Amino acid sequence: MTKYLLIHQNFPGQYKHLAPALAARGDQVVALTPKVDKVTKWLGVTILPYKYQGKPARGLHPWLVDFETKFIRGQSCYRAARALRERGFTPDVILAHYGWGESLFLKDVWPEARLGLYCELYHTADYPFVGFDPEFTGSAPEADALRLRMKNLNNRLHFEIGDAGISPTAFQADTFPPEMRQRITVVHDGIDTAQVTADDTARLALPDGSEVTPEDEVITFINRNLEPYRGYHVFMRALPELLRRRPRAQVVLIGGDQVSYGAKAPDGQTWKQVFIDEVRGQIPDADWARVHFLGRVPYDTFLSFMRVSRAHVYLTYPFVLSWSLLEAMSAGAPIVASDTEPVREVLSNGETGLLVDFFDREALVDQVCTLLDDPALRAHLRAAARAKVVAEYDLKSTCLPRQLAWVDGLTQLAPRPPLV
Structure with a gap:
């Protein structure tokens, strides 16, 4: 039996499927997280609470605030880990989403443990990672390289002690410098394609009391939070013309x-x-009545949202790819997306979706209208997009087995000791 310690500030996060799978095969799985207030059992996993101790200092240089927050979290998790060690628990493998700093000092508690890192992004100062959207350039772009070098302290300190990394997309893995990239395996978190499917009977309730179905002309757009990084400004600026050209469309x-x-x-x-x-x-009241903001919604509502969509718009800077894009593909939502590098990894123009320049809102409107006017094109894109997700990103047949194989490989590595 292998002993695993999982670290995630919002557990289970990316370990939603991996943690129960490890427990199901008979391994001991323990998670440390500030998300819970008391010891909890979940699908065979023991979840232990701890609290962040300490507050950021006032007057600190803004480039240091980010790392100080990570340091405080790392020190708090270190204290919880020492208490766990004193109770007799010694993990063979630590799996950590280290983006918030919690795992900074865990090798100092268990130097013989293997540390597997969830690698989300390395911050680079080159275009298009910086300067992609000139409308939102920072006040001192000449200092971006310095600022981001400080922001990457957490990445670099973890790769001193991390034994291997895993990243959900090649785009994300490739942001890391070569000496780090060579230790990162690309495996997506996985989409449950058996659950995330098309459903011609789906119905989505709207805030005005009405509802829409796949029989309606529904245009959909989603961000975790509505903001420029995910193209909200581009979509909204396209909205007046989109509503004018599609007088029957409901925009959700x-x-x-x-x-x-x-x-x-x-x-x-x-x-x-x-x-x-x-x-x-720019939008008449009658047209604005066809625009519906749902806020944040339960997952079942999200699935209905995707299932009723006749044209789903996904826009993003060159950044972490949203799970929602792959879920939209799996649910059969025809997609118009930004022609940016993370999107091109999963969508091909004219084959699995329609791609447009991120900033070209006129082209965005044209492509949405093309999709809405062509049922045969929608059917082709839907089928091809779902087939790609099923073949390459399915949770049970592809991604979870590859994650487990990566985790098993960690046990064969010689652990990297903490450096002074």
């Missing part, structure tokens, strides 16, 4: 009001409201 958006990536909106506003205010005067 899912997303929160906060910020997941990038800078906050100015003057205490939300990006959602900033771009509503920008376009609202």
Whole structure:
């Protein structure tokens, strides 16, 4: 029996399927997370709580605030790990999503454990990672390389002690420097294609009390939070013309009001409201009544949202690919997406979706209209997109077995000791 310790600030996160699979085969699986308040059992996994201790100092240089927050979290997790060791638990393998810093000092507690890192992104100062969207360039672009070098401290310190990494897409893995990239295996988290399917009987309730089905002309757009990194501003600026050209369309958006990536909106506003205010005067009241913001929704509502979509729009900077794109493909939503590198890894123009320049809102409107006017094209793209997800990203047949093989490979590695 192998002993595993899992670290994730929002457990289970990316370990939603892997952790129960390890427990199901008879391994001992323990998770440390601040998400719970008491010891919890979940699908064979023992989840232990701990609290962050300490607060960031006032007046710290802004480039150091990010790392200080990670340091505080790492020190808090270190204390919890020492207490766990004193109770007799010694893991053979530690699996950590290290993006928030919690696992910085775990090799100091268990130097013989193998540390497997979930590698989300390495911050680079080159175009298109910086300067992709000139509208939102920072106030001191000449210092971006310095700022991002500091932001990568967490990446570099973890790769000093990490024995191997795993990344969900090649695009994300390839952002890491060669000496790190060679230790990263690309395996996606996986899509449950048996659950995420098309459903011609789907119905989606709208805030005005009406509902839509696959028989309606529904245009969909989703962000975790509605913001520029995911093209919300481009979509909203395309909306007046899209509504004018599609007088029967219902436009449905899912997303929160906060910020997941990038800078906050100015003057205490939300990006959602900033771009509503920008376009609202261009849209007659009767057309605005066909625009529906659902906020954040339960997963069942999300699935209905994808299943009723006749044209799903996905836009993103060159950044981490959203799970929702692969889920849209699996659910049979015909897709118009930005022609950016992470998207091109999973979508081919004219084969599994339609791609447009991220900034070209006129082309975006044209391609959405093309999709809405051509049932045969929609059917072709839907079938091909789902086939790709089933073949390459299916959770049970492809991704989870490859994740387990990667984890088993960790036990064969000589552990990297902490450096002073």
